[in-house]
Amino acid sequence: MDILQQFLIPFLDVELFLLVAAGTFAGIFIGAIPGLSVTMAVALLLPLTYSWEMLPALALMLGVYFGGVFGGSRAAILVNIPGAPSNVATSLDGYPLTQRGEARTALTLTTIFSFIGGLFGVIVLATAAPLVSTIAIQFGQIDYFLLAILGLLLIGSLSQGSVAKGIFAAGAGIILGLVGMDSIGGGTRFTFGSLQLMNGIDFVVAILGLFGMAEILYQLKTLNEKGQTITLKKMIVPPLRLVFKFLPLSLRVNVMGVLIGALPGAGGEIAALLSYDHAKRTVKKPNRPFGQGAYAGVIAPEAGNSSAIGGALIPLLTLGIPGDAVTAIFIGALFIHGLQPGPLLMEQSGDLFWVMVGSSVLANVFLLIFGLLIVSIFIRVVTVPKQILLPIIAVITVIGAYAMNNNMTDVYWLLGFGLVGFFMKVHNFSVAPLVLGLILGPLIDESFRRAYMAAQGTPEFLMGFVNSPISLILTLALVFTLFSQTTWYERFKRKLKER
């Protein structure tokens, strides 16, 4: 009964209830503004926790967290600018949907599936946290390496048009990801002695440039062409037919999202990308080809990144280890209030755990309500004339890039990536693989070297690919994915059918 009582606290306490609501509401808008990240918003709230009681502060921060991750998809769908790295995949099919006048369907569908995903993550957190954290710990460096390589195979899924161009872009991304101080050897790469380059390139800035700035420049090119008038259908709830149709898909990617979210070295952005890929591989007859406005293409990444939140909270609450950048800030908040985030947290302050679970459930409920109600507000963005909309977005992205690290260099990167992205668009290179390379390059680099250093010699290192269940599964998945692209596999499949 204690647990139920604690769980219900956020629902019954007026202050907590309103704070979660306010946090979710604010989070949706903050997340929707390109450049204002959830991490930044939660970090701004952190000082509040010094003077506030702990529970109200955590309730607010959790609301912002769930709302913010969800909000990022709004901008991705409406203006083709992902609000955060975890929304990159969403824009691939979300924006085409908007161009076809189906923005409302995309927005409402993603709301429903973000809600389901978020809730799924919280349920796993509440029921299976210790189990999931055990799996997360067993995830070794070699497994991160394998996961990242699997991620790299997404180039094929993410490049619209020429795969060769996609591989080129991903390669460029990996090289750009190498810039800066190497966290293993401490040496510097491509910094030319500049302290500013030592930080490397923040992939959030790259996304703002490649998607945001580049989109603005591209739109300028066609500013005087007469755009098609978009008719907007009126609806609050998406067609239930679609919700039921995609429920199995969303549950599959939810499982994936929770697990990836729980890994301390991988978060929502990788979960969303893998989810998109999963949808592309498993949805046999999409309403339209992926990349041109497939419903599954917006549902999967949003379902994946929402369930990753619950996942990220698991190592935080069971081990005191942050699952992503936002949960790292939660750790700071717990410390300030005299709690020691660590393996004993749940034992010593179990009430905290259940209040956080309760607040998270509540945040998801608000997310559903607000998400559906304010679609009508967001959707007006599409009807704003470009001459007004573009300058506003330009200013916001510049501010966002600067505010990330209070560093002017990031603004230069933003403008540089904007130009690069523009020319890539003009010449039909898709930019998503470049972002993929930027995200995965450092992960591949570090995990491979750590795994190799920790192994005593090459034979032991090679054994590492198969001698734990997780590594074995990942290796097999990798081999199968590669094999399935060969002609042998095609022939093999045909033979099977003939029998």
Add this chain to the structure above:
Amino acid sequence: MKRNFKFGGTTLLVSFLLLTACNASSEEAGQDMSDYPEKDINGIIQWGEGGATDNISRTLAPLVEDELGASMVMQNIEGATGATGAQYVYDQPAEGYDLLFGAENPNLYQVLGISERDYLTDFEPITIIGQSYAGIVVREGSDFETLEDLIDYSVENPGDITMGTSGEGGLPHVASAMLQAELDTEFNQVPYDGDGPLATALLGNEIDATILAVSAAQEYVEAGDFRMLSVIHDERLDSTPDTPAITEKYPEFEQYLPWGPFQGVFAHTDTPDEIINELTQSFENAQEHEEFQETLENLGVHPLNINGEEAIEYLEQNRSTSSWMLYDAGAAENSPEEFDIPRVDQQ
């Protein structure tokens, strides 16, 4: 890009003009230093949100505000193990309006070739807030029951024990160098991204041993996950009375102690003395608040609250130990001699 630079040039010029204007006015005011502070003070935190340095700085700032009677605007400028933030503060006018809230890292920038900045030559310490202690940990159930087991095994089987570190110049890296220099140990060092990933790696059986801040390690010890073999200090800590101090078995470490990660506040070295004094006094008083002491205790930080000569001596000792240890272990890019850093035993 060219246009950008032009644009950058113009802004630079404008801000330069503005700065000179500010300079002029503050020089007039400079006649009467009691006016300090007459505007907001920027506190630059060299590590990210939610970390120990951030928590300490942000809890201290409002208390200092009361003492100084001026607002403190705190921002995190992280990157390059804190060198970006340190450089930023160094580049601002030395008028006491930009303070660096830093950790131990700048003490090693020169020998590791990370940056030219250094606490002792480029900054004036306002206060050293406190320091933490390091503990050598293994997994519970590991064959190494005591520190001697670990040391003996690594001497006999060089490179067999995998030691997780937090990268160049981090706590485990320097401490391993210390063990290597004094006891001839040899570990297979694998760098991770900080304390969290290190604890994960040890829990997941990826590494055999690591060196963590005692407060961070203690949680896992109490939960029965880790075993702490020793604390790197010259006496047992009140918080972990059962864990032996390293000097109990190896008294040769005495000369390097106390040593450990620390947090402090720094101003540009050219800042006028009057301003330094004013700041020093305010920070000293602010740290006496009970509320702040509690925060330190929660974070497992041992309060020091030292300034002036005492702080400089502390910094020198820490820098000498860390830089020579790394150099002797072959892990430093530049020799400490190049920067006139004396050896510990020669002080």
